[in-house]
Amino acid sequence: MISTQPIGVFDSGLGGLNVLKELRRLLPGEDFAYLADNRNSPYGTKTKNEIIAFLLKAIRFFENLPAKLIVFACNTASVFLDSLKEATELPLLGVVGPTVAEAKKAGRNLAVLATAATIESGAYQRLLGKIRRFRKGSIVYLQCSEFVTAIERGLLDCAESRSLVKEKLSGLSGLDTIVLACTHFELYRKEIREVFPEARLVSSGMATAESVKRYLKKNDLLNPKKEAGTISLYITGEFSSFRNLADWILNGQRFLKADLAEEAGKKR
Known part of the structure; x- marks a missing residue:
């Protein structure tokens, strides 16, 4: 090298x-x-x-x-x-490692938004599970693979993207932190912020x-x-x-x- x-x-x-x-x-x-x-x-x-x-x-x-x-x-x-x-x-x-390290600075009630393959791998579950204070809170893992497809189609900062994100996150509540465990999801930061204006968004960049x-x-x-x-x-x-x-x-x-x-x- x-x-x-x-x-x-x-x-x-x-x-x-x-x-x-x-x-x-x-x-x-x-x-x-x-x-x-x-x-x-x-x-x-x-x-x-x-x-x-x-x-x-x-x-x-x-x-x-x-x-x-x-x-x-x-x-x-x-x-x-x-x-x-x-x-x-x-x-x-x-x-993954840098994103988890950043999540350590966040609150106790997390939602991890990721693709199906990332969630099924168990990587975030293993790493976040080692952090003691998260054991006293709650972590929700939500599969959002459809976000990737929409972003690749160019659906950004529009009525359709806002509707997609709002519907997908509608079942979540009481969150202080949202981990964007897919690099595509940073492009939906604005849409996610509209649904959870007070939550801290953790991304990998x-x-x-x-x-x-x-x-x-x-x-x-x-x-x-x-x-x-x-x-x-x-x-x-x-x-x-x-x-x-x-x-x-x-x-x-x-x-x-x-x-x-x-x-x-x-x-x-």
């Missing part, structure tokens, strides 16, 4: 761009390669074996770039990190970015260059609508290139 190599960031679609945005803000001199497997999205409804197969392909993609590490900016992918570490020499960092920075510093992998880094965007499926939404999420941050992942792999 060389410090000037890019940081690989992976998600099944748009959600990880929120993590990339925080990484870019905290590490402006780093180059980033973002891979979105939107052809196989959403991951949250897939089986464990299907997800691992997708992730192995993503790892090979980043090895071929080459990247210096991979950030799985996807909760569903992150819960399978332990199953993947033997498959590559690249460091693999996820979002900043916590994950800080975790990555600590890792780079500890392992002497920070890029030494002074000028601003670049972002390369790769996707596996339909391109035009993804690019428009990516520009919207990243507030116009420029892209060095934007190729389909298959084509990019052939060029290397």
